[in-house]
Amino acid sequence: MNNPLKLGIAGLGTVGTGLLHIFQKNSEKINLASGRPIKVAAVSARNRNKDRGLALSHYEWFDDPVKMAEDPSIDVFVELIGGEEGVARSSVEAALNAKKHVVTANKALLAVHGVALSGLAEKNDVALNFEAAIAGGIPVVKTMRESLQGNTITRVYGILNGTCNYILTKMEREGQAYDEALKDAQDAGFAEVDPTFDVGGFDAAHKLSLLTSLAFGTEISFENIYIEGISSISPIDIEVATDLGYRIKLLGVAVQTEDGIEQRVHPTMVPFGSAIAEVNGVTNCVNIEGNFVGDVTLVGAGAGAGPTASSVMADIIDVARGVIFPPFVVPTNQLVAYKRARMRQHEGRYYIRLSVYDRPGAFAAIANRMAEQEISLESIVQRGSEVGQVHQGNQNTPQSSFESPIPVILITHKTCENFIRKALEGIEADGNIASRPQMIRIENL
Amino acid sequence: MNNPLKLGIAGLGTVGTGLLHIFQKNSEKINLASGRPIKVAAVSARNRNKDRGLALSHYEWFDDPVKMAEDPSIDVFVELIGGEEGVARSSVEAALNAKKHVVTANKALLAVHGVALSGLAEKNDVALNFEAAIAGGIPVVKTMRESLQGNTITRVYGILNGTCNYILTKMEREGQAYDEALKDAQDAGFAEVDPTFDVGGFDAAHKLSLLTSLAFGTEISFENIYIEGISSISPIDIEVATDLGYRIKLLGVAVQTEDGIEQRVHPTMVPFGSAIAEVNGVTNCVNIEGNFVGDVTLVGAGAGAGPTASSVMADIIDVARGVIFPPFVVPTNQLVAYKRARMRQHEGRYYIRLSVYDRPGAFAAIANRMAEQEISLESIVQRGSEVGQVHQGNQNTPQSSFESPIPVILITHKTCENFIRKALEGIEADGNIASRPQMIRIENL
Numbered sequence: 001m002n003n004p005l006k007l008g009i010a011g012l013g014t015v016g017t018g019l020l021h022i023f024q025k026n027s028e029k030i031n032l033a034s035g036r037p038i039k040v041a042a043v044s045a046r047n048r049n050k051d052r053g054l055a056l057s058h059y060e061w062f063d064d065p066v067k068m069a070e071d072p073s074i075d076v077f078v079e080l081i082g083g084e085e086g087v088a089r090s091s092v093e094a095a096l097n098a099k100k101h102v103v104t105a106n107k108a109l110l111a112v113h114g115v116a117l118s119g120l121a122e123k124n125d126v127a128l129n130f131e132a133a134i135a136g137g138i139p140v141v142k143t144m145r146e147s148l149q150g151n152t153i154t155r156v157y158g159i160l161n162g163t164c165n166y167i168l169t170k171m172e173r174e175g176q177a178y179d180e181a182l183k184d185a186q187d188a189g190f191a192e193v194d195p196t197f198d199v200g201g202f203d204a205a206h207k208l209s210l211l212t213s214l215a216f217g218t219e220i221s222f223e224n225i226y227i228e229g230i231s232s233i234s235p236i237d238i239e240v241a242t243d244l245g246y247r248i249k250l251l252g253v254a255v256q257t258e259d260g261i262e263q264r265v266h267p268t269m270v271p272f273g274s275a276i277a278e279v280n281g282v283t284n285c286v287n288i289e290g291n292f293v294g295d296v297t298l299v300g301a302g303a304g305a306g307p308t309a310s311s312v313m314a315d316i317i318d319v320a321r322g323v324i325f326p327p328f329v330v331p332t333n334q335l336v337a338y339k340r341a342r343m344r345q346h347e348g349r350y351y352i353r354l355s356v357y358d359r360p361g362a363f364a365a366i367a368n369r370m371a372e373q374e375i376s377l378e379s380i381v382q383r384g385s386e387v388g389q390v391h392q393g394n395q396n397t398p399q400s401s402f403e404s405p406i407p408v409i410l411i412t413h414k415t416c417e418n419f420i421r422k423a424l425e426g427i428e429a430d431g432n433i434a435s436r437p438q439m440i441r442i443e444n445l
Numbered sequence: 446m447n448n449p450l451k452l453g454i455a456g457l458g459t460v461g462t463g464l465l466h467i468f469q470k471n472s473e474k475i476n477l478a479s480g481r482p483i484k485v486a487a488v489s490a491r492n493r494n495k496d497r498g499l500a501l502s503h504y505e506w507f508d509d510p511v512k513m514a515e516d517p518s519i520d521v522f523v524e525l526i527g528g529e530e531g532v533a534r535s536s537v538e539a540a541l542n543a544k545k546h547v548v549t550a551n552k553a554l555l556a557v558h559g560v561a562l563s564g565l566a567e568k569n570d571v572a573l574n575f576e577a578a579i580a581g582g583i584p585v586v587k588t589m590r591e592s593l594q595g596n597t598i599t600r601v602y603g604i605l606n607g608t609c610n611y612i613l614t615k616m617e618r619e620g621q622a623y624d625e626a627l628k629d630a631q632d633a634g635f636a637e638v639d640p641t642f643d644v645g646g647f648d649a650a651h652k653l654s655l656l657t658s659l660a661f662g663t664e665i666s667f668e669n670i671y672i673e674g675i676s677s678i679s680p681i682d683i684e685v686a687t688d689l690g691y692r693i694k695l696l697g698v699a700v701q702t703e704d705g706i707e708q709r710v711h712p713t714m715v716p717f718g719s720a721i722a723e724v725n726g727v728t729n730c731v732n733i734e735g736n737f738v739g740d741v742t743l744v745g746a747g748a749g750a751g752p753t754a755s756s757v758m759a760d761i762i763d764v765a766r767g768v769i770f771p772p773f774v775v776p777t778n779q780l781v782a783y784k785r786a787r788m789r790q791h792e793g794r795y796y797i798r799l800s801v802y803d804r805p806g807a808f809a810a811i812a813n814r815m816a817e818q819e820i821s822l823e824s825i826v827q828r829g830s831e832v833g834q835v836h837q838g839n840q841n842t843p844q845s846s847f848e849s850p851i852p853v854i855l856i857t858h859k860t861c862e863n864f865i866r867k868a869l870e871g872i873e874a875d876g877n878i879a880s881r882p883q884m885i886r887i888e889n890l
Contacts, residue, residue, distance in 0.1 A: 147584035150758025313595025
């Protein structure tokens with residue numbers, strides 16, 4: 001165990017350079033904790049001459065990460081390139097086939113090819129570690145893979161995308177519209193120029209697909225995730241949520257139901273005072289519910305050079321110490337086929353915001369559509385005036401404003417999503433609303 | 446790896462029977478995750494015939510846990526007896542000497558004998574795992590021992606005692622006095638008949654001593670912890686804290702300072718909206734601050750059969766998989782001697798509540814004592830009337846209430862604890878206060 005563990009790092013962006021900084025600063029401590037020296041032997045990146053504020057001359061340089069992955073000079077291939085295909089995929093496959101341990105932060109790659117790569121790692125008797133792929137610096141993979149194995153996991157959920165949480169926090173605290181808050185996030189470096197991947201919920205869904213597999217011992221099934229992003233959230237939704245005692249968060253949720261597993265990413269109203277409601281800004285959190293431990297909540301930085309590299313480092317130290325777990329806990333061929341619970345069978349409470357034309361009969365028609373589906377209402381909120389006026393019309397109102405739409409918010413009791421969708425289809429067909437209904441799920445976490 | 450790992454469980458109280466329940470319910474999953482079968486071979490407890498709601502006939506029975514610890518029929522000795530001396534200590538020592546792995550939930554034992562036992566485990570090349578000894582079901586030992594090793598830890602703190610947190614939450618939410626809330630805690634089974642060990646801060650200090658060693662790689666030093674319990678907290682402290690935007694929590698804090706390590710357990714005012722302020726009831730939390738990861742916060746059940754046994758199980762699975770870390774990360778002989786930072790050198794903001802006789806000059810004398818120590822005040826609060834009246838007296842008040850004490854609260858700017866203590870000694874000597882000053886440290890976590 002005194003021979004050094006030799007790393008090849010592919011990708012020298014934020015996380016890759018963060019990892020080199022950790023080595024420069026904490027190397028002595030790391031070697032002590034690892035019980036043997038760890039050294040960076042080689043690096044590979046697109047541009048050799050870019051100024052990264054770090055000397056790379058100590059490390060062997062590879063233009064091609066696949067070559068590095070196969071090179072006898074390294075024991076561990078650290079993939080920090082990103083992306084589900086291309087050199088990220090080919091270099092990881094090359095490394096595993098060459099019997100090198102792989103440490104990666106690449107959630108997209110694992111969400112799509114995780115099971116195959118897990119099998120490849122197993123076949124070659126090497127590690128495939130990915131602590132940094134989910135929620136940055138939060139040690140959620142280790143917690144699920146090792147700490148909670150005495151439990152049957154019943155649910156896992158979390159705030160898995162810092163960009164979305166930053167935008168929602170800005171909207172709530174500063175009353176900003178979505179577009180404004182997004183621009184702020186872009187200016188602050190928390191959102192990409194093309195933000196679709198984050199705000200559309202896809203990044204959170206990649207992470208959720210991995211959490212689901214770790215939680216339930218199932219095959220990864222990114223394609224079965226129900227995904228809604230945050231771009232439809234408006235200031236009035238945030239205001240009403242606040243009045244009702246809720247905060248809106250983009251949650252990823254995976255839950256075992258009688259019909260299979262629900263995997264979903266969508267804006268969710270969570271009550272003030274719940275641990276998850278108090279996670280603001282770019283911070284991430286993951287909550288795991290086990291049948292003996294109850295709820296364990298992990299909170300920390302979900303992105304950034306330092307936190308992500310800290311998790312990469314933990315994976316490397318595990319390899320150095322010989323701590324090798326199957327990537328998804330159980331042997332790959334024992335991962336259970338994923339059985340999807342239909343989103344239409346989801347049960348819960350709903351927030352519905354309608355932009356209702358202020359005309360006679362409009363509200364009665366809406367109420368009838370809800371009644372047809374046997375949805376009972378917990379409360380009805382009309383912003384700015386009394387609810388009673390809506391369906392009666394107001395004879396004193398001049399014609400011009402008589403037809404102008406008024407926001408009406410319905411909070412339902414627990415019901416089935418199928419009923420909600422049918423009711424909303426009926427409401428849209430009736431033609432009394434000025435825009436598509438807004439629907440946000442409520443969870444009492 | 447197909448031979449079963451055989452356990453001997455000593456102590457069949459809450460946690461011991463919880464552990465047997467986990468085996469009965471989740472055994473298949475545990476064996477799959479462990480890569481080999483794990484079985485309970487033997488048990489030992491004080492009373493063989495007590496009804497525990499579980500059949501014990503499958504297990505070999507030992508009256509003497511030391512005998513069981515040495516018996517060839519077991520591979521792992523699970524110590525759930527408790528207490529820093531007696532059979533808990535002797536059986537753990539016997540097990541280690543017999544080259545059996547030890548899993549324990551016993552913080553008192555480790556706080557006092559941890560370094561010696563760590564050395565013994567190392568000498569015999571076996572594990573000494575204690576996830577359940579700190580914060581019940583929260584995976585904090587694994588997080589510190591494995592996940593955050595890329596970081597230099599700068600501070601660790603947490604709510605480490607559920608009894609205290611339950612009492613403080615009750616006082617805040619229901620306006621109860623300390624004695625009432627304690628009685629409620631006792632009735633609910635969250636406090637012992639003799640609650641000193643919990644409410645006096647000693648249990649939290651045991652846990653903190655272990656966190657400190659894990660964080661800083663130092664020898665365990667329970668005897669150097671500054672300890673204050675919660676029994677002096679009164680409803681007025683809670684009320685004023687709420688008004689000022691703080692919650693009062695019993696925190697354990699270990700922080701690296703220039704002068705050494707500060708280890709302290711005391712009531713602390715933490716701001717609303719901080720993660721730790723939102724941890725209520727019997728829930729525990731631990732926050733670890735690393736130089737790359739930033740803050741990682743872990744929240745969960747700090748006690749109870751299920752959560753504690755879940756952590757014991759995780760330690761057992763690690764042994765089954767051959768994941769053996771040195772108990773305190775670094776080899777025992779490389780643990781650094783503990784260097785204590787004096788509590789008198791602690792710097793921070795302070796809440797001071799004085800019960801001041803309403804007489805001329807009283808407030809001026811207090812203000813002078815603070816000024817002598819160069820303590821500047823951020824705010825002065827007098828409950829029920831204007832502050833200005835205090836030092837002027839009130840000529841219209843009848844003599845009887847003229848001398849009745851009035852609560853005056855001072856919030857200081859950042860200062861040194863030494864100055865605070867000197868100022869308070871002076872104030873007490875002046876004789877203008879009716880009872881001992883209350884002093885609570887404020888932390889902006």
